[in-house]
Amino acid sequence: MTPFDALSTPLSRRLREGLDRIGAVMRADQWGVAEEAGLTPTQLHALTFIAGRGDAGIRLRAVAEHLGVTQPTATDSIAALVRKGLLTKLADPKDARAVAIRITPAGCDVVRAIGLAITSTERALESLSAKEQSTLLELVIKTIRALQEAKAIPPQRLCVTCRHFRAYVHENAELPHHCAFVDAAFGGRHLRLDCGEHDEAPPEARHAAWRAFDRRAEDFAPG
Numbered sequence: 562m563t564p565f566d567a568l569s570t571p572l573s574r575r576l577r578e579g580l581d582r583i584g585a586v587m588r589a590d591q592w593g594v595a596e597e598a599g600l601t602p603t604q605l606h607a608l609t610f611i612a613g614r615g616d617a618g619i620r621l622r623a624v625a626e627h628l629g630v631t632q633p634t635a636t637d638s639i640a641a642l643v644r645k646g647l648l649t650k651l652a653d654p655k656d657a658r659a660v661a662i663r664i665t666p667a668g669c670d671v672v673r674a675i676g677l678a679i680t681s682t683e684r685a686l687e688s689l690s691a692k693e694q695s696t697l698l699e700l701v702i703k704t705i706r707a708l709q710e711a712k713a714i715p716p717q718r719l720c721v722t723c724r725h726f727r728a729y730v731h732e733n734a735e736l737p738h739h740c741a742f743v744d745a746a747f748g749g750r751h752l753r754l755d756c757g758e759h760d761e762a763p764p765e766a767r768h769a770a771w772r773a774f775d776r777r778a779e780d781f782a783p784g
């Protein structure tokens with residue numbers, strides 16, 4: 562016990578304060594990147610999200626859910642992106658009465674250019690060692706998953722919730738996980754946050770995979 566235990570605000574609150582500060586820089590970064598591309602931050606976010614959905618496209622409601630905005634706000638952003646020629650609307654292949662939104666070749670060019678823009682947040686993250694970045698990635702995934710389980714955010718296409726994910730099935734400390742989709746081993750640094758091949762595992766399998774992943778991740782966590 563040290564006097565600091567009584568003097569300090571709870572650790573989780575200080576972490577949130579720190580993340581708030583990083584979040585503010587990330588928002589400023591986003592404004593800069595969006596402005597350069599002639600988009601608003603919401604349009605930028607919508608465009609990069611839809612770009613990852615492939616040729617089948619995605620429904621408006623899913624876009625609104627992912628962005629955490631109302632459907633009218635998402636509709637406005639999508640309409641602006643369609644006018645700019647970056648998105649197109651087409652009949653949903655799964656339901657001819659519904660509309661899916663898909664990225665155009667011009668939209669892909671913009672997303673590629675945005676992806677090449679190095680932000681100040683990215684530069685700061687690059688100042689961490691490779692091991693620190695990998696550990697941080699696992700902690701970010703753990704936090705995102707907790708938010709998803711609490712239904713604070715819509716389902717994300719994470720490896721740890723995918724039916725193809727096998728946690729710690731290889732003895733190789735660098736590549737302990739396995740992706741059954743590509744049938745290959747991979748490491749913590751390769752864990753994905755938004756995989757196009759993601760297939761949500763049923764709840765029981767998801768929880769079992771998470772227990773296997775989390776228990777071993779804690780075994781390997783720095784003391």
Ligand code: SF4
Binds near residue numbers: 720739740753
């Ligand atoms: S298919 Fe994608 S999300 Fe699923 S385990 Fe493989 S890399 Fe991860």
